[in-house]
């Protein structure tokens with residue numbers, strides 16, 4: 318094996334570097350603060366025949382209990398450059414810090430995405446969204462390092478295949494690119510967007526500003542433990558464990574016949590049904606405990622770690638998925654990324 322690089326460390330615990338607090342150690346670990354460091358690490362790992370797992374804030378990832386036998390490359394790129402209503406942000410910056418900065422500058426477009434943990438570079442991966450906003454609506458460019466050629470290239474939004482919690486980076490090109498920077502175009506002096514009835518109710522009687530919408534979103538998220546808080550054991554999660562399924566109109570009509578009160582939302586390719594409702598109806602309630610893991614007391618979609626293991630979380634997730642499928646004929650899809658010990 319070639320001589321290790323100065324940035325490389327060995328046998329680093331991964332659990333404290335994730336919001337779920339699960340997973341064994343990384344055989345190798347490198348926090349890269351420049352493109353040159355990233356290129357050197359990728360070249361070294363290729364030479365050593367090791368897989369590489371990219372990591373941001375660790376809020377949407379589940380590492381195996383045995384850990385990771387390759388190199389975990391933490392994206393540590395920093396820098397935020399505003400140019401009027403456009404901002405180019407390095408991938409390692411904190412997402413919520415950026416949202417706060419935009420709100421303070423009177424730039425609309427991301428205020429409903431307040432309180433989402435993680436890094437800027439991860440936002441295009443699953444087209445992060447909440448309360449009726451998605452990053453795809455403000456992204457104008459995604460710069461990436463191609464892990465095969467080591468060249469940096471930029472993609473326009475149309476090239477990113479953005480969809481509901483999906484993009485080319487999570488789909489066809491999974492693990493091919495490292496996002497290095499994202500450019501967002503916001504709306505200077507624009508009005509806040511209030512699309513969700515829950516948010517509208519919370520703000521009723523107020524003339525909403527970007528700041529009051531951010532505060533309202535944070536308050537609503539805290540109530541559901543959807544803001545990371547070390548004092549709140551219900552926030553030891555990856556957020557929603559399952560995606561909201563989108564079903565076609567015919568399947569939905571059949572379901573509505575059986576469950577007239579089923580909640581639903583229009584979606585691009587059919588009807589979106591809240592996964593949390595399906596989970597609860599299938600008999601899995603908030604606060605449920607299975608060994609040392611369970612369901613958050615405040616949100617039926619958040620599986621929480623109460624001192625357990627990744628294996629226990631996956632077993633509970635499989636139990637829930639099977640029960641929902643048996644009850645409704647709908648197979649839930651996992652949202653977080655599962656990283657096996659030896660790579661995928």
Ligand SMILES: Cc1cc2nc3c(=O)[nH]c(=O)nc-3n(C[C@H](O)[C@H](O)[C@H](O)COP(=O)(O)OP(=O)(O)OC[C@H]3O[C@@H](n4cnc5c(N)ncnc54)[C@H](O)[C@@H]3O)c2cc1C
Pocket residue numbers: 336370371372373374375376377378392408433434435436437438439440442443444445446447494495496497542543544545552554555556557654
């Ligand atoms: C309490 C809580 C609430 C949440 N609420 C929401 C929500 O409302 N809406 C929502 O959409 N998500 C939500 N999430 C999920 C999560 O916060 C987002 O998906 C976030 O964007 C993940 O960022 P991260 O930096 O932590 O990514 P990580 O968990 O570190 O990585 C996730 C995936 O992205 C890849 N990745 C990360 N950075 C890069 C990069 N620079 N280049 C290439 N690949 C990269 C990783 O390899 C991995 O596959 C929530 C999570 C928690 C814990």
